[in-house]
Amino acid sequence: DQDQSALFNAEIRAAIDALIAKYPPEWKQSAVMPALTLLQDSNGGWLTTELMDALAVYLDMPEVAVYEVATFYGMYDLTPQGRHKVCVCNSISCLLNGSEELIEHIEHKYGVKPGETTADGRFTFKEVECLGACRHAPAVLLDKTYHEKLSPESLDRLIDGLE
Ligand code: FES
Incomplete structure (x- = not known):
């Protein structure tokens, strides 16, 4: 039609x-x-x-x-999103290398659970399956860019840079 x-x-x-x-x-x-x-x-x-x-x-x-x-497919979202998407891998290699720490850090510091958007609309936090960057775990996909071997501090620096 x-x-x-x-x-x-x-x-x-x-x-x-x-x-x-x-x-x-x-x-x-x-x-x-x-x-x-x-x-x-x-x-x-x-x-x-x-x-x-x-x-x-x-x-x-x-x-x-x-x-x-x-x-x-996890890359599609069917609800309104924040201005950015922070996708933390929660598959095995990343879990073994600290993604849980990243997830807890985001939950506490930014007050969002997976699937939620920060109150200021800056980003939506997502937990996702293996991003194919296991050798450099833990991996995060920020919008369309992969970031590897992140710590809570280096993740914060990335998030601080978001408008
Ligand atoms: Fe995280 Fe593969 S397990 S990128």
């Missing part, structure tokens, strides 16, 4: 079209993950049902299939 994909402005449409063009026409659904990332980035870091529905129409796929992707 044309009305729903009218949610996308010309710039977004062009960007999604460019993603779709990377695949053969019968495989255009393959663009779903990068398209969700693009929509999330353009919407303050989270996906609304309307955006997911519009993408389903645009990619000719069932809405539920888009929701499944968006809920399965």
Whole structure:
């Protein structure tokens, strides 16, 4: 339905079209993950049902299939987010190397539990699965940048630098 994909402005449409063009026409659904990332980035870091529905129409796929992707992968958020995302890995290598200490530190110092946003809206705190940086544990993904071998102090310095 044309009305729903009218949610996308010309710039977004062009960007999604460019993603779709990377695949053969019968495989255009393959663009779903990068398209969700693009929509999330353009919407303050989270996906609304309307955006997911519009993408389903645009990619000719069932809405539920888009929701499944968006809920399965930890990088998508379906609720409003802070201006930044601080994602602390809580998988085994990081746990063994101090991520628990980072998590407790954030909870105490900034007053947020995993999934919550600081009162000033500065960041949303997330616990995430292995970030693929296990050799340099504990790892944190701050927005789109990986940081490794963090201590509570070095994590604080990163957070202090956020607007
Ligand atoms: Fe943390 Fe792999 S276990 S990055």
